[in-house]
Amino acid sequence: MRVVARYDLFFIVSYALLIPLVGVLILWLSGRTVVLPFLLLLEALYLMLALRKPWQRRLGLRTSFPDAWREFLFSRSAYFRGLDQDGRMRFERDVRLFLVDVRISGIGGRSLSWPIRLLIAAGAAAMLHGRPDWEPPLVDGVTVYPGMSFDRNYQVKKGNIAGQAPAGGPMLLAEGSMMQGFADAEDGFNVLIHELAHFFDREARKDGLKLRLRSGTVAWAEAITLEWQRHDHGTSILSAYAAQNEAEFFAVASEMFFENPRPLHDAHPELFEILREFYQQDPRQVLEKNIRGN
Ligand SMILES: [Zn+2]
CATH class of the missing domain: 1.20.58 (Methane Monooxygenase Hydroxylase; Chain G, domain 1)
Incomplete structure (x- = not known):
């Protein structure tokens, strides 16, 4: 940013x-x-x-980046831990810019604790790390529901909806599920990344984003639709939910791309190339450095 x-x-x-x-x-x-x-x-x-x-x-x-925030990120964000010094400085800067720009509140405008707001900003900073010219596509902000889920009528602590990405509205997240997404850094499930991916996807379609793939330059919407259609969902390492449509396919794949990229690369190299071009980064270079403890 x-x-x-x-x-x-x-x-x-x-x-x-x-x-x-x-x-x-x-x-x-x-x-x-x-x-x-x-x-x-x-x-x-x-x-x-x-x-x-x-x-x-x-x-x-x-204002300087609070030490408590840095320590919290270090303990909760595998992506942050894996960045080098320059990368962390840029990440912290993106987190602050995100928090200046994007309104994050609970239902009814309830204020939220800083760890919740910080984790949401951290997820966005990771996704934007390779795209410094992109802005977070969240003009309507983020609304956080208490509990692990809400239902179709937006009743809290009911149903099984962990997040939603409505067009023309704020991103909706269930607080417990959002926090859980960061608790296990390698399970490939992160509702924040999933819902944010839907917003980035819509923005890219609107802007007519083009990807430079090995096979040539392709419109984003066409590339992801073709990959969804030719993808063998029966043997895929992605969850079954990815088979629903191209938007869910991209959102589910993004979760794995940012949490556990190596298996995704090895099982689905063409899809990995599309995601790498979309986000202009390869999270293996960050997360595997993290595992080696560099
Ligand atoms: Zn979705």
Whole structure:
């Protein structure tokens, strides 16, 4: 993540230059200097609005990363442990930027403890580590339900839903299941990664993301659909849930990619290549370093 995304920077600079240019044109055509104060006001208002987010991010980075947070990440995130010094610094920076940007609350706006918020940010930071130009696709924030699950009517501590990724709404997570996803770092189950993958998938389809695979350049939506169709779900090491549709296939595969990448690579190398290109990283390089204790 960046303080100002490159895409945003282009538009901020373009519009900031466009306003005075239009002003000069109006002045030249009308000859009325009375428009000047309005133009200055308009430019100031625009810059205030456009730079609000980068400013908040900059402020968020001014505080040092708490030692308690670092120790917590070290004990709970195998991904964080496996990063080198530079990687950890970037990870911590992404965690802080995520927490500045993304509203994370309990149901009814209830505030949450820092370990819960930190783990959610850590999951997102791991997924974004190879894509510094991407932003977390969570404009509606994250809502955390108490207990291990909720039901179809969003009754807490009922049913068997551990998380949801509704389009046009906040990401929903059951707190207990989310925490459990980090408790066993290698079981290939992590509801946070699963639900976040759904958001990244939708964003990539909307943006028309292309992947450079060994077989050539392919549209993201086409690559994952083809892989889902040709995948032998009967012998797959992915859970049966992956067979439902291409979106679930990608979300389930992402869980394994970030938790236990070696078996996924060995059993399904083509799928692994697609995920590696999508996330622009190979978690084996991080997690296996972690196992060796480097
Ligand atoms: Zn899903």
